[in-house]
Amino acid sequence: MKTKNLITTFAIATIVLIAGCSKDKDSPAPSTGGGGGYVNPTVIPLQTQVQATVNLQSAGGFAILAGSLISNVPTSAVTGNVGLSPSAGSNVTGFGANEIVGIVYTADASGPAGSVPDAVGLTAAKGDLTTAYNDAAGRTSVDMVLLAGNIGGLTLTPGLYKSSGSLEISTGNLTFDARGNSSAVFIIQIASTLNVETNRKVYLQGGALAENIFWQVGTSATLKSTAVFKGNILADQSISVNTGVVIDGRLLARIAAVTLEGSTLTKP
Numbered sequence: 332m333k334t335k336n337l338i339t340t341f342a343i344a345t346i347v348l349i350a351g352c353s354k355d356k357d358s359p360a361p362s363t364g365g366g367g368g369y370v371n372p373t374v375i376p377l378q379t380q381v382q383a384t385v386n387l388q389s390a391g392g393f394a395i396l397a398g399s400l401i402s403n404v405p406t407s408a409v410t411g412n413v414g415l416s417p418s419a420g421s422n423v424t425g426f427g428a429n430e431i432v433g434i435v436y437t438a439d440a441s442g443p444a445g446s447v448p449d450a451v452g453l454t455a456a457k458g459d460l461t462t463a464y465n466d467a468a469g470r471t472s473v474d475m476v477l478l479a480g481n482i483g484g485l486t487l488t489p490g491l492y493k494s495s496g497s498l499e500i501s502t503g504n505l506t507f508d509a510r511g512n513s514s515a516v517f518i519i520q521i522a523s524t525l526n527v528e529t530n531r532k533v534y535l536q537g538g539a540l541a542e543n544i545f546w547q548v549g550t551s552a553t554l555k556s557t558a559v560f561k562g563n564i565l566a567d568q569s570i571s572v573n574t575g576v577v578i579d580g581r582l583l584a585r586i587a588a589v590t591l592e593g594s595t596l597t598k599p
Contacts, residue, residue: 369479375590378474378490380495380509382516385467385545388459389584389594394581394598396460397570399590404574406430407591411581411598416453420446425591434597460583464565467518478519478551483531489515497523500558504532507561509539515542517562525552525564532559540597541579553588554578554594572596 358388383426390396394411399418403425412433415423423435424461428444435446447545479494484503488510496522509515515538525548527533535541544562545553551568554560557575564570564580569587572578 334396341441342504352540365492367478369483371478371480371485375476375485375487377488378472378476380469380474380490382472382489382518383421384516384543385463385518385563387463387581390455390460390463391581392455392498393583394596395583395589396456396581397584397589398457398586400590402426402588402590403430404592406594407593409433409591410596412436412598414456416450420448446570457559457585460565460585463583464547464567464585467545467565468549469519470518482530485521487517489517491518491520495522495523497526497527499528500533501526501528504534505591506534506536507539508537508543509535509543510537513540513543515539515543519545519559520547522549524548524550525560525566527552527554527560528540529555530557531555533560533561540599544580 392412393403393414394409395413397415400422401413401415405427407430408430413431414436416438420437420439423437423442436449436453437446438450440448470491475491476494479481479499481499481501482505483500486506486508488508507517522542525546541561548563548564548565548566552564552566552574553571554576556573560578562580564582566584567586570582570584570589572591572594574593578596579599581598582589
C-alpha cells in the first residue's frame with residue numbers, strides 16, 4: 332500500500348514538472364526595449380483607418396515659427412517665411428542677407444533689416460499652430476500603432492503612431508512608405524522628446540510627401556549634425572537643429588525657440 336501511494340505521488344509530481352517546463356518554453360521572454368519594456372514591431376502592421384491631414388492654416392505659410400527666439404549660426408539656407416511671436420523682433424538673430432529666401436515677420440519693428448512687422452498676422456498664425464498641435468495630439472484610431480525608444484530601421488506606413496515617452500532615430504534610418512498614395516498622412520504623437528542622432532536619415536518612398544508627415548512633440552526636438560529629416564515638427568517647446576542638417580519640412584515651436592547651426596530647411 333505504501334509502495335502504491337509512493338508511485339502515485341511520484342507520477343503526479345512528474346506531470347506537474349513537465350507542465351511547468353512546457354509553460355516556461357511557450358512563454359515569451361520579457362521585453363527589454365525602451366518605453367517601459369515595450370518593443371517596437373519589426374514589421375509595422377497596416378492601418379485601415381485613414382487619417383485626415385493636420386490643417387496648419389496660416390501657420391503653414393511658415394518654414395519657421397517660434398515663440399521666444401529664432402537664432403542662427405551661419406551659414407544656413409532657409410526657403411520659406413520665418414515668424415517670431417510674441418517675443419520681440421530683436422530675438423531673430425544671426426542670419427546673413429542671403430540666408431533666408433522668404434519674408435521675416437516680427438511682432439514689432441525691432442527685427443533684422445528687411446523684416447516686416449505683423450503682430451496681428453503672427454498672433455493668428457500662433458493660434459493656428461496651437462489648434463493644429465492640439466488636433467494632432469488628440470487624434471485616435473482603432474488600429475493606432477504604439478512606438479517606443481529607437482525607431483531607426485523601421486518602415487512606417489500611413490496612419491497614426493503614438494509614444495507615451497520619447498522617440499529617437501539612433502540606430503538605423505527611418506522610412507515613410509505611402510504605398511503609392513501621395514495623399515497619405517502620417518501622424519506621430521510623442522509625449523516627450525524627439526531626438527535624431529548624428530547622420531541618421533529619414534527616407535520617403537511609395538509617393539510619401541514631407542508635407543503630409545506630422546511630428547507632434549510634447550516637449551522639444553533635437554536634430555543632430557548631418558541628419559536628414561522629413562516632415563513638419565509641431566513642438567510644444569523648442570526645436571534645435573545642429574550643423575549640416577537637411578530638412579524638408581517645417582519647424583514650428585509653440586512656446587520657445589528654434590535654433591539653427593549651418594543647416595538647410597526647405598518648406599514643402
